[in-house]
Amino acid sequence: MAEPLWFLAKRSAAAAMICITFTDIVGNFATIQGNSMQPTLQQGHKDFISLLKGDVVFYEKISAPAYKYCRGDVVVLRSPTDPDQLMVKRLIAMQGDWVNVPGSHEIHQIPKGRCWVEGDNGNLSLDSRNFGPIPLGLVKGRVTIKVWPPHRIGRVERVLPEGQVMFTDMHSCVITRSCLECE
Amino acid sequence: MSQWFPKLKPLGREVWERSVLLTQFLCCIHIIKEHVVEIHQVMGPSMLPTFSAVGDVLLVERLSTKFQRIKQGDVVMALSPENPRLIVCKRVLGLEGENLVVMPTHGSGRVQHIKVPKGHVWLQGDNLSNSTDSRHYGPVPYGLLRGKVFLRVWPPGGWTRF
Numbered sequence A: 001m002a003e004p005l006w007f008l009a010k011r012s013a014a015a016a017m018i019c020i021t022f023t024d025i026v027g028n029f030a031t032i033q034g035n036s037m038q039p040t041l042q043q044g045h046k047d048f049i050s051l052l053k054g055d056v057v058f059y060e061k062i063s064a065p066a067y068k069y070c071r072g073d074v075v076v077l078r079s080p081t082d083p084d085q086l087m088v089k090r091l092i093a094m095q096g097d098w099v100n101v102p103g104s105h106e107i108h109q110i111p112k113g114r115c116w117v118e119g120d121n122g123n124l125s126l127d128s129r130n131f132g133p134i135p136l137g138l139v140k141g142r143v144t145i146k147v148w149p150p151h152r153i154g155r156v157e158r159v160l161p162e163g164q165v166m167f168t169d170m171h172s173c174v175i176t177r178s179c180l181e182c183e
Numbered sequence B: 001m002s003q004w005f006p007k008l009k010p011l012g013r014e015v016w017e018r019s020v021l022l023t024q025f026l027c028c029i030h031i032i033k034e035h036v037v038e039i040h041q042v043m044g045p046s047m048l049p050t051f052s053a054v055g056d057v058l059l060v061e062r063l064s065t066k067f068q069r070i071k072q073g074d075v076v077m078a079l080s081p082e083n084p085r086l087i088v089c090k091r092v093l094g095l096e097g098e099n100l101v102v103m104p105t106h107g108s109g110r111v112q113h114i115k116v117p118k119g120h121v122w123l124q125g126d127n128l129s130n131s132t133d134s135r136h137y138g139p140v141p142y143g144l145l146r147g148k149v150f151l152r153v154w155p156p157g158g159w160t161r162f
Helices: A002-025 B005-035
Strands: A027-031 A056-060 A074-078 A086-093 A098-100 A107-109 A114-118 A139-148 A165-168 B037-043 B054-061 B075-080 B083-094 B099-102 B112-115 B120-124 B145-154
Touching (some): A002 A027, A002 B005, A027 A139, A086 A098, A086 A139, B005 B037, B037 B145
Antiparallel strands (some): A074 A139, A086 A114, A098 A107, A098 A165, B037 B054, B054 B145, B075 B083, B075 B145, B083 B120, B099 B112
């Protein structure tokens, strides 16, 4: 009587361990709540039926240990104001870049080890324009594909908004505009 | 060639079973290291005299930071805000919402009054004159904390609970 139960328990434990290791190392799925990344990503609402209409994305964590992110990637990060919450934003600038603060004429240089993130829907997004540059260590993964709903399945592309970031050319210390480059 | 094939099948099965067992073992190690307890060796003078500069080995538990049970005075491991590939060991001096008075590092510095913002902690090394910490890089987001130090296991004469 107990034999099949024990077998099932062992198999479940083994499967759970492999799943947890996979979601820690390779990547995980996330449902989008919030409109800050519209139109790229759409939210589902709180009740169950509407939740099925929201986007579900897969984010990979393989780039996470080496922090090999590129400007323009959509990333998953831990919120600097609420450590329990994960946010999905676009990575706009890395350390050393000069960022044009929208809505004013100031430009700021991103300090060492930090980055600047913004939501695609500027009006509704709580991001670096509110809480400033964030440490790169808060970034937990890169969103690669949308897996749900079926008519929105596809890659999430790396896009850099025009005219906002100026990059430092490492060799000549001249601020230039250049095409997308990974760190 | 044909005489080898009957021997390959049980061999293949054994290789498969051993691989599955090895995978499960490695997953188990990973889960313990990532979610329960980890071993760390700390180098550097920033936590003198609590930890020596030449490599005390500490046990770091990963549960307190996940469930937000870090208190003032705890020694924690965290990702450095200035370099995410570096793990630093510091003491928590202030939690979110608290008001702190930070003494100057050098004689001529000013006393700072800091209110720790929401979602952040204030970290300082015990060796105030030789530690790069929140006095340099500001309050640290809670999401960068990795774990709480609770036991020193090396050097052997110095087993200490924190």
